[in-house]
Amino acid sequence: MILNSKKLIRIKGSRKRELHRAGWIMKDAHTLIENGYLEIENGLIRSVHKGRPEEKSVDHGPGVLMPPLVNAHLHLELSALKNSLPFDKGFKHWVKLLLEKRDAMGKEELIKAAQNSLQDLLESGTLYLGDVSTLGISRQLMEDSGLNGVFFREFLGSDIPGVLTLKNDSVSFSVAGHAPHTSSPQLLMALKKSAASKTLLFSIHVAESDDESEFIRDKKGEWANFLTARGIDFSSWDIGSKTPVSYINDLGLLDSSTLAVHLLNVNEKDMDLLALSNTKVCLCPRSNWNLHKKLPDIEKMIQKGIQPALGTDSLASCASLNIFDEMAFVQKSYQGLDPETIIAMGTINGARALGLEHMTGTLSKGKKAQFLYRPLGGLNKKNILQRHIEKRKKGKGSIIFGLDS
């Protein structure tokens, strides 16, 4: 399935030098160039500079050329569950229904919805993904789509799989452990080892729910009863008097090749552990708000030196997979964050979180010639960043350049 759209202009393989002009170029969240030119050749960016009127260029208009967005955590395979689960009956109820409904659906239905999601991601300019899949069905879809990123095959429980990591140019294939309270420590450590042996990223949901925190802290409670009822023996798990983050630190999971997702229930010590180990962090505020009525402490994390990326989690807990929507929600919910920080979260921080900063995240020399044109008018240096993180108006979508075919 090769994605296509009227708004997509493929420029890969174009050997000839091309210049693209716009009223503004957002080289990165902190560098705006008025009347800017983007020079590309052989599918890569050669330079970004101020206008030289004598040069022949493709003139896009008064809007902005900017880097594509990165959704560092989502589950394409759950797209068919959009708008089908209630959020007001508690997290456990939501998880139970999710599994029941997903298992009742045919593979074809799940695949079709995942394909539609890939198309929507393309249309929104969200071209880089960190997709997490328990069923494995989205791997081929992502590879065929031309969107780039990392596909994580996710495991939970205690059965340790064989090595299945592979890599190609545009999509890396790696593994994820589901979460500290759903997977045995042996499984989590084996998955981390498997990813590390191929210098690939390992991903894990951590510190998301109160049940998880209670179980890791007390070694008893509702989650402990749930595992016991299913015959899962956790007596050898080295938990108790710990937070989820300190527990996975003790397992040796925190380092610069681990992507920790959610971090809703973390204290300052946990943040220090994440920052000092250079662990990558991805936050999904809209999903957290829907499921837990809580938000991660982004301001504090940034003070600690963490550079969080943004994800959406799946359509089962979030209204869209579009990172412009996630940035608009962050803007509305966190008065202390400036637009530069929020745009960095949706671009370069996402690229770093997925280990793709050599390819994307900014419009800089040597990165892929992939960019968005946003046809916004009335821009000036003061309002330009703000305009990108406002709630979207219909008909003001991005035009996407340079997706691989």
Ligand SMILES: [Zn+2]
């Ligand atoms: Zn998730």
